[in-house]
Amino acid sequence: MQSEMKRIIYPGTFDPIHNGHLDIANRAAKIFDELVLVVAINKEKNPLFTSDERIALIEKCVVDIKNVRVSSFNGLVVDYAKSEEAVAIIRGLRHVSDFEFEFQMAMMNYNLNPEITSMFMMPDEKYIHLNSTVIKDVARLGGDISGYIPESVKSALLEKYRS
Numbered sequence: 001m002q003s004e005m006k007r008i009i010y011p012g013t014f015d016p017i018h019n020g021h022l023d024i025a026n027r028a029a030k031i032f033d034e035l036v037l038v039v040a041i042n043k044e045k046n047p048l049f050t051s052d053e054r055i056a057l058i059e060k061c062v063v064d065i066k067n068v069r070v071s072s073f074n075g076l077v078v079d080y081a082k083s084e085e086a087v088a089i090i091r092g093l094r095h096v097s098d099f100e101f102e103f104q105m106a107m108m109n110y111n112l113n114p115e116i117t118s119m120f121m122m123p124d125e126k127y128i129h130l131n132s133t134v135i136k137d138v139a140r141l142g143g144d145i146s147g148y149i150p151e152s153v154k155s156a157l158l159e160k161y162r163s
Contacts, residue, residue: 015047020127041074
């Protein structure tokens with residue numbers, strides 16, 4: 001049974017979280033009673049940051065948003081959403097190429113649990129070109145990433161590449 005609180009989960013690798021993610025998180029938090037940013041643990045990916053590091057970075061970035069919490073999971077996102085009594089999953093769309101994958105996932109999630117709605121949100125156009133891989137590549141090669149990630153994330157990212 002769904003709770004009265006309208007909770008949405010925002011799953012992602014967030015390796016690292018960037019301003020496009022945060023733009024979507026800020027706007028979703030205004031629409032729902034609670035937003036749960038969920039760090040996906042995917043053994044097939046080789047993230048730069050550990051799940052605990054990603055959680056800590058996200059928590060620093062969302063400290064001013066009162067109805068946000070951060071968690072992690074390993075498994076099917078619809079199962080996690082059900083365990084959290086979430087009514088929806090939100091995903092960001094930047095380009096048409098994102099839509100195909102996200103649409104396929106949304107349809108699979110719906111078939112696995114039709115009570116969980118998939119929602120899509122586009123980030124502000126100034127972040128439309130961002131993804132974590134590009135940010136890591138630019139940082140690793142010494143480029144300026146200041147406008148794309150919070151200062152705390154930038155410091156952690158640069159520290160990773162110094163080690």
